[in-house]
Amino acid sequence: DTEVTQTPKHLVMGMTNKKSLKCEQHMGHRAMYWYKQKAKKPPELMFVYSYEKLSINESVPSRFSPECPNSSLLNLHLHALQPEDSALYLCASSQDSGTQETQYFGPGTRLLVL
């Protein structure tokens, strides 16, 4: 099973709303990632969790708040977003050991901020 699941698939929210994106994997991977991808652009790394600890935060605004409740789950809490935050949000996971391990991506959550 090489599946990463994400919910919801689509999300529309206002600038004053609070919402959360969820990501789950059952491959025993110990590294999990959040990416943001705008149309016709490559994914941009936001956060990396390694062994349930935040290891990389790529200067992401505080209105995005990641959480890793356990080794299988990764959340991204959203609050007071701006219209320019509208994008595809991708979750990924990898083994976090060895050098040949690639990332497996979830299908993404398409977010629209009004």
Add this chain to the structure above:
Amino acid sequence: GQNIDQPTEMTATEGAIVQINCTYQTSGFNGLFWYQQHAGEAPTFLSYNVLDGLEEKGRFSSFLSRSKGYSYLLLKELQMKDSASYLCAVRNYGQNFVFGPGTRLSVLP
């Protein structure tokens, strides 16, 4: 600094061979990955190189020269379904993946 460069768009004919180049300058290097991404879908893994040379996987091959900061993805016997964006990504030390801008490939009949 970190910089990864790829051609923006390429066009090829069904059944042909196409080579997509990637050049990189990164603060660390722990492997280069190629991903395929169809419009509206998540990236899927195609190939991985960490040592110099050619890795072959069916219709797809990838080449790496670390001294030149250069890689290419070779697609043979092109099919219409190969129309997609192809992303080159470098993994720095640790788990930091940096993606190139992607190359949009159009395969024509």
